[in-house]
Amino acid sequence: MITIKEIAKEARVSIATVSRVLNGTGGYSQETFDRVNKIADAHHYLKNAAAHTLVSASSKIIGILIPSVSTSFSGYIINGIEDAAYAAGYDVILAHTGIGGDERRLLENINMMRNRQVEGLVIVSNQFTETALTLIQRLRLNTTLISTSTRNNSLPAFVIDDVAAMHAVTSYLLSIGHQHIAIIGADPDDHVTGAPRIKGYRDAMMDAGMVPSIAWVQRGDFSYESGYTGFKRLYSGEHDITAVCCVSDEAALGVIAAAHEFGLSVPDDLSVTGFDGTRLSEMVRPRLTTVRQPFYRMGKAGTTALLQHITSGESINGETFPFEIEIRESAKPLDTQRRGE
Amino acid sequence: MITIKEIAKEARVSIATVSRVLNGTGGYSQETFDRVNKIADAHHYLKNAAAHTLVSASSKIIGILIPSVSTSFSGYIINGIEDAAYAAGYDVILAHTGIGGDERRLLENINMMRNRQVEGLVIVSNQFTETALTLIQRLRLNTTLISTSTRNNSLPAFVIDDVAAMHAVTSYLLSIGHQHIAIIGADPDDHVTGAPRIKGYRDAMMDAGMVPSIAWVQRGDFSYESGYTGFKRLYSGEHDITAVCCVSDEAALGVIAAAHEFGLSVPDDLSVTGFDGTRLSEMVRPRLTTVRQPFYRMGKAGTTALLQHITSGESINGETFPFEIEIRESAKPLDTQRRGE
DNA sequence: CTGAAAGCGCTTACAG
DNA sequence: CTGAAAGCGCTTACAG
Numbered sequence: 113m114i115t116i117k118e119i120a121k122e123a124r125v126s127i128a129t130v131s132r133v134l135n136g137t138g139g140y141s142q143e144t145f146d147r148v149n150k151i152a153d154a155h156h157y158l159k160n161a162a163a164h165t166l167v168s169a170s171s172k173i174i175g176i177l178i179p180s181v182s183t184s185f186s187g188y189i190i191n192g193i194e195d196a197a198y199a200a201g202y203d204v205i206l207a208h209t210g211i212g213g214d215e216r217r218l219l220e221n222i223n224m225m226r227n228r229q230v231e232g233l234v235i236v237s238n239q240f241t242e243t244a245l246t247l248i249q250r251l252r253l254n255t256t257l258i259s260t261s262t263r264n265n266s267l268p269a270f271v272i273d274d275v276a277a278m279h280a281v282t283s284y285l286l287s288i289g290h291q292h293i294a295i296i297g298a299d300p301d302d303h304v305t306g307a308p309r310i311k312g313y314r315d316a317m318m319d320a321g322m323v324p325s326i327a328w329v330q331r332g333d334f335s336y337e338s339g340y341t342g343f344k345r346l347y348s349g350e351h352d353i354t355a356v357c358c359v360s361d362e363a364a365l366g367v368i369a370a371a372h373e374f375g376l377s378v379p380d381d382l383s384v385t386g387f388d389g390t391r392l393s394e395m396v397r398p399r400l401t402t403v404r405q406p407f408y409r410m411g412k413a414g415t416t417a418l419l420q421h422i423t424s425g426e427s428i429n430g431e432t433f434p435f436e437i438e439i440r441e442s443a444k445p446l447d448t449q450r451r452g453e
Numbered sequence: 454m455i456t457i458k459e460i461a462k463e464a465r466v467s468i469a470t471v472s473r474v475l476n477g478t479g480g481y482s483q484e485t486f487d488r489v490n491k492i493a494d495a496h497h498y499l500k501n502a503a504a505h506t507l508v509s510a511s512s513k514i515i516g517i518l519i520p521s522v523s524t525s526f527s528g529y530i531i532n533g534i535e536d537a538a539y540a541a542g543y544d545v546i547l548a549h550t551g552i553g554g555d556e557r558r559l560l561e562n563i564n565m566m567r568n569r570q571v572e573g574l575v576i577v578s579n580q581f582t583e584t585a586l587t588l589i590q591r592l593r594l595n596t597t598l599i600s601t602s603t604r605n606n607s608l609p610a611f612v613i614d615d616v617a618a619m620h621a622v623t624s625y626l627l628s629i630g631h632q633h634i635a636i637i638g639a640d641p642d643d644h645v646t647g648a649p650r651i652k653g654y655r656d657a658m659m660d661a662g663m664v665p666s667i668a669w670v671q672r673g674d675f676s677y678e679s680g681y682t683g684f685k686r687l688y689s690g691e692h693d694i695t696a697v698c699c700v701s702d703e704a705a706l707g708v709i710a711a712a713h714e715f716g717l718s719v720p721d722d723l724s725v726t727g728f729d730g731t732r733l734s735e736m737v738r739p740r741l742t743t744v745r746q747p748f749y750r751m752g753k754a755g756t757t758a759l760l761q762h763i764t765s766g767e768s769i770n771g772e773t774f775p776f777e778i779e780i781r782e783s784a785k786p787l788d789t790q791r792r793g794e
Numbered sequence: 795c796t797g798a799a800a801g802c803g804c805t806t807a808c809a810g
Numbered sequence: 811c812t813g814a815a816a817g818c819g820c821t822t823a824c825a826g
Contacts, residue, residue: 115803126813131805158568163803165503167818182528190522194549203565206547208535224544227499336736365736372738395677395706396737397713456819467797472821482795504819507802
């Protein structure tokens with residue numbers, strides 16, 4: 113790879129001049145400008161990013177920390193982040209923290225982001241610990257959160273209102289006549305997403321004068337599997353459930369699969385709703401009634417705000433995005449369902 | 454952030470000694486070692502990666518080039534790449550090239566990888582052009598290909614045998630009595646994946662003495678949409694089709710959705726097979742009979758080989774992975790199907 | 795076992 | 811408009 117030193121030699125100017133020309137910072141004649149650029153182009157000059165980072169203390173890199181990139185919604189968020197970064201001339205370092213929550217790997221990766229001199233950090237749907245939070249603060253990493261938040265809102269978060277969203281789907285189910293509604297797949301100990309969704313469900317039920325029994329809340333980890341086992345557990349005891357609202361589209365598919373095994377057809381015998389509004393929810397039959405989260409926009413907006421903060425010091429204001437209830441075929445009015453027993 | 458200079462000062466040794474201690478390269482007393490490390494730890498020293506990259510000309514970074522991270526299988530591959538990189542102490546830069554194939558963005562990103570001094574490049578399922586290939590070669594980027602290949606095999610590829618795989622699913626369909634079998638979703642002009650799969654299908658049909666009509670091959674771009682529109686186009690003209698093999702799980706779901714609109718139920722009226730074996734194929738009902746590709750392993754093996762090449766100069770040998778036909782419920786013997794009209 | 799020095803490829807005042 | 815010089819934070823012969 114050719115360096116500015118060689119270009120300088122060939123153009124018979126100093127490296128300072130080459131640097132100025134290549135960065136277009138002014139302070140050279142048109143003639144010099146053309147000559148230097150011509151030589152640089154001829155040799156396919158590419159600036160050494162490490163040298164630039166070292167001297168300018170600006171890496172033009174942002175980091176993404178994500179549990180796993182293979183859950184169905186993470187792709188949309190990453191696309192949004194990447195597009196925003198690309199538009200601003202930033203590159204992206206990606207690191208997994210692992211789904212189970214391997215704290216050591218998480219901390220290592222946060223340190224890695226710092227020693228790579230990332231200018232900003234985007235954390236996606238992560239359950240990060242106090243230790244991680246402290247480390248981020250000590251490292252003075254500009255951070256933005258997508259689809260997650262801290263308990264005390266210490267970091268700007270780009271999210272939807274989980275309580276309101278779950279309240280809305282549950283109310284929809286109530287509005288079409290269902291009363292025996294279960295919720296499957298959320299972890300009540302997860303204060304960022306699980307608990308609020310359960311609260312939204314519970315509030316809606318209460319508003320309608322229903323008191324959900326304990327068995328109606330089947331905990332899980334948002335996965336297909338937790339939908340599947342959750343429904344099996346539920347249905348073994350409770351046969352009068354007519355609708356289930358799930359906390360992810362994948363969990364909804366798990367519920368539907370388990371229902372099949374009981375000879376139940378969706379939505380004829382059971383109404384099921386998803387959450388997220390991923391492509392999945394439109395690709396299956398019956399298509400899922402679900403809550404659509406604007407993942408791509410959340411990723412993009414969060415990153416754009418972060419970048420704005422980096423370049424012009426504007427403070428980052430988190431944003432709560434509107435969600436949409438997509439009414440499709442996996443749930444239908446109780447009086448059109450074949451009743452259970 | 455503290456630097457070795459400050460550590461040196463505090464430990465009253467030279468920066469050279471600090472560097473040696475921190476890298477564990479030997480050449481210091483136990484006492485010095487302890488003292489320096491203690492100070493470094495106390496100040497949470499983190500090595501400046503840019504300085505290290507600049508001086509050692511080794512960035513410890515590999516790059517991933519991928520069209521989009523939101524197709525259903527890309528996540529598994531990226532997880533494999535990331536895990537292999539993490540295990541070897543490498544970090545990962547991710548860049549999208551866009552699904553449509555924005556060549557300018559592709560070339561820009563290849564250049565970016567070079568000026569970020571990536572030590573290796575992993576290209577995932579990309580349709581890259583001659584220009585891109587030339588650029589990669591000129592830049593002397595160590596490159597490995599996952600789930601794609603070059604026409605002349607100039608770059609090591611980690612793939613499955615598409616001809617054999619499609620031959621196998623088609624043969625399976627034939628073996629359970631189907632004869633009027635269509636293929637939907639492949640682009641015959643795509644020489645890396647589309648054409649080979651069509652060939653596998655055609656060969657299997659020919660082997661069984663069938664001559665597929667032109668209408669039986671519905672081109673597409675592997676997407677859900679192309680499955681959907683492909684089946685609509687097909688079925689408008691040909692009502693005697695009893696089975697469809699698709700080139701992706703998503704396309705299979707598109708076919709199933711379109712079939713529904715014709716009042717056809719899968720597999721009772723129509724058998725459908727997928728391709729890829731993503732989680733999708735197990736989450737839907739009926740579960741898809743499909744071809745499972747070991748994406749995670751492909752990503753991991755390709756990256757491991759690349760890293761081995763980088764560190765010990767071993768040449769990279771591409772690898773053709775075994776696939777598996779997963780027999781599930783979306784396809785069934787012709788004589789158990791309700792016949793079409 | 796340890797230090798002084800050169801150098802990686804850039805940027806940026808400063809002086810002219 | 812242009813150049814000499816210092817410096818970013820490291821590594822690595824070389825000499826002792």
